[in-house]
Amino acid sequence: MMNIQSLASVFLVTLISSASAGDSAQFGQAWTRNMVSSETGLCSTFDPESGHNVRWSVELGSETHSTPVVGSGRILIGTNNFTPRDPRHKGDRGVLMCFREDW
DSSP states (O other): OOOHHHHHHHHHHHHHHTOOTTOBSSTTSTTTOOOSOOOOSOOSOOBTTTTBTOOOOOOOOSOBOSOOEEETTEEEEEEEOSSOSSTTOOSSOEEEEEEETTO
């Protein structure tokens, strides 16, 4: 039986292998760690308070355990269970959240 870490690894490898130009499989560009994006038309400013140039946001836990992984129209991030998503699961737990980029 496959454990959750193995399943998550297989999922991420599958996600990364089908990445397109705008995808970010790791922080700082895959293999080069270059922090300069080759994307064009990016906004130069944003304001979370007013929502200026913010497409969407979501509440995470009190800690994050990774930088976001972007690929195939999905965004994945590891966080904790500070705000329980499921009332059956309480306490300090790891949570892998996945969001649709176009949400």
